[in-house]
Amino acid sequence: MKSTSYNLVMSALYNGTKGSRPPAGNPTSVVCHGLMDLAGISFPEAHLDPHAMAELALAGHEIIGFDTVMPEYSVHQEAAALGCNVDWGNKDCMPDSRNFPYEDFSDVEVPENLLEKPSMRVVLDALSILRRHVGGKVAIIGKVMGPWTIAYHMAGTQNLLLRIGLGEEDKVIKMLRQLMPVSIAFAKAQFRAGADIVVLADHATGNLVGSYHYKELLLPIHQEMTSTIEGPLILHVCGNCLDRLELFADAGFDAYHFEWQVDAKVAVERVGHRMCLVGNVNNAQVLYQGAPDDVYRQVRYAVEAGVNIIAPECAVPLATPLENLKALVTAVHEGY
Amino acid sequence: MEESTYKMSDYIEQIKQAVVDAKHKDIEELVKRAIDEKTDLDMIVNNALISAMDIVGMKFSDNEIFVPEMLASAVTMKKALGIIKPLLTRKDAKSRGTIMIGTVKGDLHDIGKNLVIMMLEGAGFRIIDLGVDLSAERAVAAVAEFKPDILGLSALLTTTLPAMEEVIKILKTKGLRDSVKVMVGGAPVDLKFAQKIGADGYGKDAAEAVQLAKTLLTQN
Numbered sequence: 001m002k003s004t005s006y007n008l009v010m011s012a013l014y015n016g017t018k019g020s021r022p023p024a025g026n027p028t029s030v031v032c033h034g035l036m037d038l039a040g041i042s043f044p045e046a047h048l049d050p051h052a053m054a055e056l057a058l059a060g061h062e063i064i065g066f067d068t069v070m071p072e073y074s075v076h077q078e079a080a081a082l083g084c085n086v087d088w089g090n091k092d093c094m095p096d097s098r099n100f101p102y103e104d105f106s107d108v109e110v111p112e113n114l115l116e117k118p119s120m121r122v123v124l125d126a127l128s129i130l131r132r133h134v135g136g137k138v139a140i141i142g143k144v145m146g147p148w149t150i151a152y153h154m155a156g157t158q159n160l161l162l163r164i165g166l167g168e169e170d171k172v173i174k175m176l177r178q179l180m181p182v183s184i185a186f187a188k189a190q191f192r193a194g195a196d197i198v199v200l201a202d203h204a205t206g207n208l209v210g211s212y213h214y215k216e217l218l219l220p221i222h223q224e225m226t227s228t229i230e231g232p233l234i235l236h237v238c239g240n241c242l243d244r245l246e247l248f249a250d251a252g253f254d255a256y257h258f259e260w261q262v263d264a265k266v267a268v269e270r271v272g273h274r275m276c277l278v279g280n281v282n283n284a285q286v287l288y289q290g291a292p293d294d295v296y297r298q299v300r301y302a303v304e305a306g307v308n309i310i311a312p313e314c315a316v317p318l319a320t321p322l323e324n325l326k327a328l329v330t331a332v333h334e335g336y
Numbered sequence: 337m338e339e340s341t342y343k344m345s346d347y348i349e350q351i352k353q354a355v356v357d358a359k360h361k362d363i364e365e366l367v368k369r370a371i372d373e374k375t376d377l378d379m380i381v382n383n384a385l386i387s388a389m390d391i392v393g394m395k396f397s398d399n400e401i402f403v404p405e406m407l408a409s410a411v412t413m414k415k416a417l418g419i420i421k422p423l424l425t426r427k428d429a430k431s432r433g434t435i436m437i438g439t440v441k442g443d444l445h446d447i448g449k450n451l452v453i454m455m456l457e458g459a460g461f462r463i464i465d466l467g468v469d470l471s472a473e474r475a476v477a478a479v480a481e482f483k484p485d486i487l488g489l490s491a492l493l494t495t496t497l498p499a500m501e502e503v504i505k506i507l508k509t510k511g512l513r514d515s516v517k518v519m520v521g522g523a524p525v526d527l528k529f530a531q532k533i534g535a536d537g538y539g540k541d542a543a544e545a546v547q548l549a550k551t552l553l554t555q556n
């Protein structure tokens with residue numbers, strides 16, 4: 001096999017032929033101040049303009065050396081399309097929603113022209129631009145929020161979790177079911193636009209809910225989604241999800257993008273034979289506050305553990321030193 | 337006498353269990369009945385509500401329950417407190433201390449802070465909630481004005497960690513650092529960071545924050 005970026009990623013995704021080294025991937029954002037400065041593109045422009053969005057994604061490959069390009073830097077594209085008032089932030093601040101349009105759990109109105117809403121269109125257009133530039137050379141990753149994460153934006157995180165605690169799961173399930181088609185439609189459109197892989201980020205994290213919540217409320221929905229969306233899917237759930245790794249594999253995802261809180265060796269031993277593992281270099285202590293040597297040690301630990309695609313555990317903090325991200329790629333280039 | 341003692345402890349146990357199990361629909365009726373039957377208010381607060389939230393905190397720390405159940409127990413406890421509070425005399429209503437708490441500047445996430453507040457209230461502390469996106473200047477001005485025993489700072493985003501350090505720096509500049517204990521918490525925070533910025537303590541979750549607050553105040 002030729003060890004091109006695209007080949008390395010796609011082969012690693014299905015635990016196939018190993019090339020000369022593991023791939024370095026970014027299922028979530030690797031944009032930091034240093035990258036924005038060098039690329040000459042900044043937030044919020046890169047959230048709103050497809051050319052800026054694609055160019056910044058490309059900078060992750062050309063300047064840092066990641067084997068993937070992923071052009072969606074926020075978690076609010078679907079929320080904006082569904083009526084949230086999103087503040088798109090600035091160079092120092094990621095976007096955030098300013099309101100929760102369905103706090104009362106009334107029926108979510110999905111617009112007929114959902115995919116034409118500006119926050120959705122921009123991602124689809126950026127993926128097409130990337131396809132034209134690096135299709136077949138670099139693995140192009142799209143990203144959609146799952147219904148659980150969109151529901152946080154629709155109803156408010158605390159409100160949603162409280163409903164579950166108060167035994168009003170029916171309201172939550174109804175909302176998740178109404179939002180599921182949004183995630184499915186966006187994922188399918190991203191594949192059509194040029195994505196090789198789509199990340200489904202659905203934050204039923206270990207720090208908020210238990211594995212029993214995931215199993216009862218979200219697993220059946222994830223199973224429906226993975227059987228409906230045909231292209232390769234990476235599940236992203238932050239936090240310590242040690243208690244639900246097998247459930248993620250049961251959900252039918254091709255890969256799981258995981259955090260440092262889950263030990264790489266344990267993850268590989270438990271589910272490495274059932275799905276590709278992507279991760280899990282620590283953001284807060286290592287990539288943001290650590291030195292290149294710290295990054296090197298974590299990357300080598302993950303490679304030796306058998307993690308298939310080496311990546312930061314989640315979207316990196318904007319103040320992450322660029323040299324630490326480059327150190328991740330350098331350590332991966334040492335090979336197996 | 338024996339019968340009333342039995343009844344009282346029975347009510348205490350029932351109220352405690354109702355909070356642990358988040359029986360939010362039944363709690364008000366239960367507390368009213370207990371009060372009608374002359375159950376000691378102080379006992380309800382300390383031996384039922386505070387004890388219940390201690391149990392909830394332990395279960396949360398042990399990953400037996402998660403945020404949904406904890407929020408629901410806190411809501412249940414608040415309903416009970418809503419009935420009891422107007423009946424408490426000034427003497428009965430003594431608090432363990434005053435804690436001022438906020439999510440630091442640049443951070444709009446408040447679920448962790450709110451959980452900590454609910455647990456601290458459950459444990460008998462008086463709380464002043466400074467909300468989210470709290471600037472160092474506003475935090476320090478509030479410390480000068482309200483003179484809390486503890487200032488709690490929360491952050492979810494890694495990018496807002498430096499804002500915690502800024503609060504402590506300004507407290508020092510204004511000569512207020514020794515007048516207040518500072519505790520910090522939130523997903524990207526750890527003990528090493530807390531020590532580095534000169535905080536007095538770090539709690540990894542809401543239950544630990546309660547223990548930390550108790551410890552910090554016994555050090556006075």
